[in-house]
Amino acid sequence: MTAPAEAMAAHPTPTQNEKSDDSLLQIRGLKKRFSLSGDFLEQLRFKGGKLVRHQEYVHAINGVDLDIKRGEALCVVGESGCGKSTVARMVMGLITPSEGEVRYAGERIDNLSSRQLLPYRKRMQMIFQNPYASLNPRMTIQQTLEEPLRLHHPDWHREKIDAKVEDVMQSVGIDPDWGKRFGHEFSGGQRQRIAIARALAVDPEFIVADEPISALDVSIQAQVLNLLMEAQQERNLTYLFITHDLAVVEHFGTRVAVMYLGTVCEIATTSTLFAKPRHPYTQALLSAIPRLEDDRPQHIRLSGEVPTPVNLPSGCVFHGRCPHANARCKQEIPVLQTQDDGTRVACHAVEEGRL
């Protein structure tokens, strides 16, 4: 991220945001808590003879700032439970943030009603992980692909919709004659192509893809990844790509944000991150990829497990597993700081030059 963009982040005003035509989506101070305690009556407990209200939360996202530039593929990586999918869902407006804001092309979208959000939904689409669950089993492929068109273009007549459906099916490599079939008649890879076709049908400019290839076989993963890259080139798409697979990130991403326990610990361009990972967690994550070349895994062993997001650790969320943690890491929460090459890292050890 550039310096002016950062200054703007501190004082977001509409005029400044309109000028920054280079970032399509901005996320500022995003937080999300999920209540574990049920409704009001369930929260009441007897404590020392008194009725008290007891509330517990899962702190899924704890202050995330991200900028997605036009035309890039920003990959968010992390292990399960780090909040990467929650970020994706908040960007799409599928869940509302507890705090913070999401701006799309300069306009705040996180507080809009679903009616107000409709024009944005046409511009931003989502592809989900499991193509077996994301296609309605009672709709034919033709119906599935027509639905977004009918919703977003109520003025279109039958022929125009049919032509568009045929066009979009061809562009993802699905035979338009298969339109009368149902989702279950297709293989996993074909289903994911249909899900991609549905996202592309309304000609969006921004696509959120949440683990779109994780449920697929290796040879099919390559096909779907190629398709996503072709679509990006042809339509000048911007991607927010959520994945846990670093090999895919290295291939696909323009920039990478590494998340751990609801916070971003490092953001860098893909080549920089893979050549020179700074954050100890990024280093461990990269060393854990099973490579074809090495005979022996030379990975950095992390002690312990990811802590529960119900009771977040004090200070740096990673300090319990970090080989470089000291007293400061246990108390003070590190913030993202820009390095010489533009990489932003949230780590006291990096800041102090210990790493």
Added chain:
Amino acid sequence: MALLEVTNLDVRFGLRQGEVRALRDVNFTLERGERLGIVGESGAGKSVAAFSLLNLIAKPGFIAGGSISFEGKTLNTMSERGLRKVRGNRISMIFQDPMMTLNPVLSIGEQMVECLKAHRRISSKEASAICLDKLRQVQIPSPETRLDQYPHELSGGMRQRVIIAIALLLDPDIIIADEPTTALDVTIQAEIMALLLELCEQHNVGLILITHDLGVVSQVTQRMLVMYAGRVIEQGPTREIINDPQHPYTQGLINALPQMATPGERLNQIRGSMPSLSNLPSGCAFHPRCNFINRADGKPRPACIEQVPGFVESGNCRVACHMVAEMLEDRRLKEETS
């Protein structure tokens, strides 16, 4: 004689639509302490192969032919009683999903002791001591308290460690691990794999590792089988296959990995998808997806479409491919003439 010897294994499923051949002509051996990988995509038959080794194929599946011999005893014709002495005791298994493997209503200690007592006459005290020792070996922190905990109280990585401890409980000769780390996160996966490898080497236990992850196979195993549509299509030393794959499918699988391509460039995809076992293409099952089916004259090789390829020896590897066979034959002829 090898510790485990599988010859011409043939597994079928009797379905209403007719018999489906889930596995055919599978041949391999495993020496004591050796690590073998079985690789393939879903539906290739790798899990069926693992399950059939211990005769765990559920109806309507059955072993229609071939033999599985362990220390000279044929497992597939053995009585259920005899098999029980082998299962879990001499050959143990680790499954993909640790939550499905552990009994949710028994504490970790109870399930471990149960397993020990099923095979050995020992007192509860001795059994607990062995359990504690194994939990320490798999590096579970505070093992004493774990014995009284239930599976849901442990994280995924911890559960898989418990499963490994149970697999090692009776000091088996072979561990069959069916996608042991697929359900886990990257960093946990690396740790569990390193642990499994370490323990197998320490105790000289043979490992049959079933996975779809070529990276894992390449790091852990010494020899590997590549499966496609119920058949082994290439087998040999892992390093040789990874560095110089012969079969077009193996080549395609390796080249399709993102790490094999320049970032941002198109990946080398294999077109189409794996055929269903009930509707296999004629000849070589891979021929509709194969890039090497055409001869130099641009016409497809008839054998690929008509005839199921047999194995040819290529160096230390065995490959089932007409193209490779033709190439080797050409080379042999050239050498003879020169």
